[in-house]
Amino acid sequence: MTYTPAADRYGPFPNQADKPASAPRSPYRRCGRSGLFLPQLSLGLWHNFGAPGPAGISDEREFHENARQMCFTALDNGVTHFDLANNYGPPPGAAETRFGKILKEMPRDEMVVATKAGWTMWPGPYGDFGSRKYLIASLDQSLRRMDMEYVDIFYHHRPDPGGTPIEETMAALEHIVRTGKALYVGISSYSGKQTHDACRAMAKLGGPPLLIHQAYYNMLGRGIETDLLPVTAAQEMGVIAFCPLAQGQLTDRYLKGIPKDSRAGSDPRFLKPQNINDALLAKVGKLNDHARQRGQSLAQMALAWTVRNPTVTSALIGASRPAQIVENIKAFTNTAFTAEELKLLDAILAG
Ligand SMILES: NC(=O)c1ccc[n+]([C@@H]2O[C@H](COP(=O)([O-])OP(=O)(O)OC[C@H]3O[C@@H](n4cnc5c(N)ncnc54)[C@H](OP(=O)(O)O)[C@@H]3O)[C@@H](O)[C@H]2O)c1
Incomplete structure (x- = not known):
């Protein structure tokens, strides 16, 4: 190991609040x-860890060094969780x-x-x-690519539009935990009903409970609030919000x-x-003004907003440079929203 993690990388854990x-x-x-x-x-x-080019860096050595420093900066700030597919x-x-x-x-x-499997x-x-054949072979390939013996969490990446019975997909996840290739399993982008059915199928099998649901959630995309979150709360599953920015x-x-x-x-x-259009910018401008009033950057406010509901375990960001991770961590110095503020934000977002 040539990297030495920061000695003060951990803040207080939940059961060490006085630290x-x-x-x-x-x-x-x-x-x-x-x-x-989870942090x-x-x-x-997802981005900035494949071939060079993104983030304006075309040189492989420079790109790799940037990726390396992003991982180190994350852990130096207590971000212990790294999500791949x-x-x-x-x-x-x-x-x-x-x-x-x-x-x-x-x-x-x-x-x-x-890591995950579920897309092409x-x-x-x-x-x-979502077949047993695909999921087990794919995880074996992932472990070889990362040169790991096991991953901590393995997800089915999306509900199978092709009709694999949910019992088969859950049996594959159960097998993966039983054989020690993953410690926990989860699902991603399942609807509330699909999540309910998956939990029921897993329970019938006597398999491990689904640990976590990875779902798209941010100020501009709130579909899970009514459809999925009631189900994950009832099932006592964790939720990790992808693309919180x-x-x-x-x-x-x-x-x-x-x-x-x-x-x-x-x-x-x-x-x-073309996604960056006038309607978006009008909204984002207002959100940015409000973030400034809170003494935060817009990114920090958006992250604090994402985890305002305690059943949302974690906000899963991407970054193109280490400085963004450092900025985003500071979101946690102000995570409180008044009821009035939330109303104001709702009005901006609906506008
Ligand atoms: N389960 C699924 O189906 C699924 C789907 C999508 C993503 N995911 C997961 O979610 C992760 C995050 O997705 P995402 O990368 O779209 O997340 P995101 O956090 O919404 O967006 C990340 C991008 O925001 C910009 N950014 C971050 N911090 C910033 C800051 N402080 N100031 C200005 N810009 C900032 C950077 O863009 P620039 O490059 O412009 O600097 C960065 O690449 C993925 O890596 C993946 O693990 C899962």
């Missing part, structure tokens, strides 16, 4: 009804390969590493969807145009320049 923190660090929440604490800020490796790149698999190299320098047992990964009928739209990134080194400017696979 003084020397700097803002990520606080932790228990993930549903489990023994596992309220987690780092996802088989298909993160580009090309698919590249983020896991890069992360595997970085992980060799990091303290594995201080980290919660997640390899050609033919066995490289996609709406891929950067809920930051000051685009207030003065589209920077060349931004996601919309340099890697528009998912966030396209």
Whole structure:
């Protein structure tokens, strides 16, 4: 290990509330009804960990060093949770390969590493969807790419649109835990009803409870509030909110145009320049003004807002440079919202 983690990387744990923190660090929440604490800020490796090019960095060595420093900065700030998937790149698999190299320098047992399968990964009928055949083979490939013996969390990445019986998908997840390839399992982007059905199928099998649901949630995308959160609360599952900054739209990134080194400017696979339109900017401008009044950046306010509901265990951000992680961690110095403020924010968001 050439990286030495910051000595003060942990703030107080939930059962050590009297421990003084020397700097803002990520606080932790228990993930549903489990023994596992997750940081309220987690780092996802969907973008900026594949081939160089994004973030305005085309040189491989510079890009790798940036990725390395993002992982180290995260852990130095108490962000112990790193989220991957088989298909993160580009090309698919590249983020896991890069992360595997970085992980060799990091303290594995201080980290919660997640990966997933559920979207297209390899050609033919066995490289996609939700079959036992695909999920088990894909996790084996992920473990080889990251050179790990097990992951902490393995997810089914999306409900299978092709009709794999949920009993088969859950049996695959149960097998994965039983064989020690993952310590916990979860699901992503299932609806409330699909989540309920998955939990029921897993319970029928006598399998491990689904630890966590990974769902799209941010100020601009609140669908889970009515559909999913009542189900996850009833099932006592953790929830991790992906894209809490709406891929950067809920930051000051685009207030003065589209920077060349931004996601919309340099890697528009998912966030396209046309998404940054006048209606969005009008809303974001108002949100930014309100964040300033709270003494926060817009990114910090958006993250505090995402975890305002205690059943949302963690906000799963992406970053293109270490400084963004440092800025985002400071969200936790002010997470309180008055009822009046929440009403005002609702009005801005509805406008
Ligand atoms: N389960 C699923 O289906 C699914 C789907 C999507 C994502 N995910 C997970 O969620 C993770 C996060 O997704 P995401 O990257 O879209 O999250 P996000 O946090 O909404 O957006 C991240 C982007 O916001 C910008 N940003 C972050 N902090 C900033 C700051 N302080 N100031 C200005 N800009 C800032 C950066 O964009 P620039 O590049 O412009 O700097 C960064 O790349 C993924 O890595 C993945 O693990 C899961």
